Amino acid sequence: MNIVMFGPPGSGKGTQAKILEVKRGLPQLSTGDMLRAAIAAGTELGKKCREIMDAGELVPDDVVIGIIAERYDLPDCDKGAVFDGFPRTIPQARALDSMLKMRSRKIDLVIELKVNDAVLIDRVKQRIKESGGVGRADDTPETLQNRLTVYYQNTAPLLEYYKRQGKLVTVDGMAPIEAVTTAIAAIIDQAERKG
Numbered sequence: 070m071n072i073v074m075f076g077p078p079g080s081g082k083g084t085q086a087k088i089l090e091v092k093r094g095l096p097q098l099s100t101g102d103m104l105r106a107a108i109a110a111g112t113e114l115g116k117k118c119r120e121i122m123d124a125g126e127l128v129p130d131d132v133v134i135g136i137i138a139e140r141y142d143l144p145d146c147d148k149g150a151v152f153d154g155f156p157r158t159i160p161q162a163r164a165l166d167s168m169l170k171m172r173s174r175k176i177d178l179v180i181e182l183k184v185n186d187a188v189l190i191d192r193v194k195q196r197i198k199e200s201g202g203v204g205r206a207d208d209t210p211e212t213l214q215n216r217l218t219v220y221y222q223n224t225a226p227l228l229e230y231y232k233r234q235g236k237l238v239t240v241d242g243m244a245p246i247e248a249v250t251t252a253i254a255a256i257i258d259q260a261e262r263k264g
């Protein structure tokens with residue numbers, strides 16, 4: 070099964086994707102984590118992306134499409150994967166659909182975590198406080214504001230794209246973590262029963 074975890078920054082996509090990885094053996098493919106790893110390793114790709122990410126802008130579509138395609142072909146994605154932070158634009162969503170089609174696969178479910186802005190801002194502020202100033206470079210109040218703007222402009226239109234495909238399911242992302250996990254598990258179980 071291939072699942073897209075969808076939602077604004079701070080909505081809990083990563084938390085839930087990690088849980089799915091452990092519980093269902095579906096690898097979490099987080100483009101944000103992959104790009105941060107490239108920056109930490111000092112690769113050419115990392116150098117190219119650092120400033121863009123620090124500003125809360127999107128790295129070019131071809132960059133993330135390339136790293137996802139490469140990652141998806143590793144054997145641990147045989148049974149599918151959970152996409153976290155990808156796709157973030159319509160061209161990325163189209164590229165993902167055609168990449169999967171070429172492999173006789175498809176996106177089965179898109180799970181949207183719905184969280185309002187005030188809660189998102191509080192969560193990221195909390196994350197900043199807990200990291201004691203050594204956390205993510207893009208976790209600053211100014212950059213967060215820009216990440217939200219970019220989300221509403223470029224990424225939120227994907228909701229309509231996936232709704233039209235009949236794949237979108239929305240979960241209350243403001244519920245406690247365990248309640249969100251339970252809701253997601255029920256959605257996946259139901260989709261599996263339907264086949």
Ligand code: ADP
Binds near residue numbers: 130154156
């Ligand atoms: P968030 O907590 O904002 O969801 P991520 O870890 O998913 O953060 O991504 C952090 C940054 O990495 C983004 O703001 C963006 O610069 C870059 N990035 C991650 N995924 C993508 C993508 N699919 N397309 C373009 N840029 C991306």
